[in-house]
Amino acid sequence: MSLESCEVVSREPLMLRDAKWVKLVKTVYTDPHSTTRDWESAERCTRPVGVNYDGVGIVAILERPGSSPELLLQKQFRPPIGKITIEVPAGLVDANETAEECALRELYEETGYRGEIAEQDKSCLMFNDPGMCNTNLHMVHVKIDLDKEENKNPKPQLEDNEFIECFTVPLKDLYTECRRLEKDGYAIDARVGTLAEGFEIARKWKFLQ
Template structure:
């Protein structure tokens, strides 16, 4: 524990599994807070994921697919969950090829970030890819998607229209804008 942060600390005194699904697990933890009181914390456990900001001919590669929680399609950058023990860079290469049909000679790690640390431990490892070559499009058997290439201006139009609205894709669009303005990835 970091000195001076004791009042922020919580200690887990119990954990009750609620759901064990294909992708996520849900548990309720009982914690003891620094003042001695106890509280319940609902937690979603996730294996982690990768996302790829892929540029081809000065266009961003995106995928559009139906998102059941939203009840509509969403335009996103290629992404997917990590398999147990999988290296994030290898997973990013796999997801890029599976979802777009392209390979990258190099994947540049831009950041790793937590999606919703208030209730989930999901971490996304975020990569950039350029100089793409043709690979093989192989979406998962339960995944139906359409590959889209768009300019930066088109991406901002989709953001304004609400067709791009997830955090990883918003981050990708802004990271690409920084790249275009400065010549460097924001790392």
């Protein structure tokens, strides 16, 4: 079996009473001219009480002696778009868990790797699609030392409904790899695409060589 065998079987409207993970919301607001308007959006039902974000995305860098750094990526079939998507490891935060703790836990569960938080702080709070939903996250930078014994034969701890394939891409090749993967029919997650665009902009404008 492979991710390529996944397909959308049917699609139909979902009644609000039957939704487990998301809900639709109508927001009434006033615009700059004091005109009252309506806005339809979606909200997650999973955010822990007292937490102001939903989860984390993980920029996991694999360090190989004598080699350029590589970014750990994943392939997952995403039913809403009916495609296999190229993503960074990510997950929802648990109650009483920091973003850093969430990142290390999700990294191990989805990839089997044991990582270390990099020196950089977690990112600013980022909203995935603020015109459509209130979902947000922190990006957390994690280093994976491949010299450590625990990382030589990583075994993901996936749940029954998780089907994930991991692979790596040299950071310097991320932009061209995203272009190639798109041509091959994969969907590029915005977090991955934004990283790639950032690297390409830095290269073109001489911030990176």
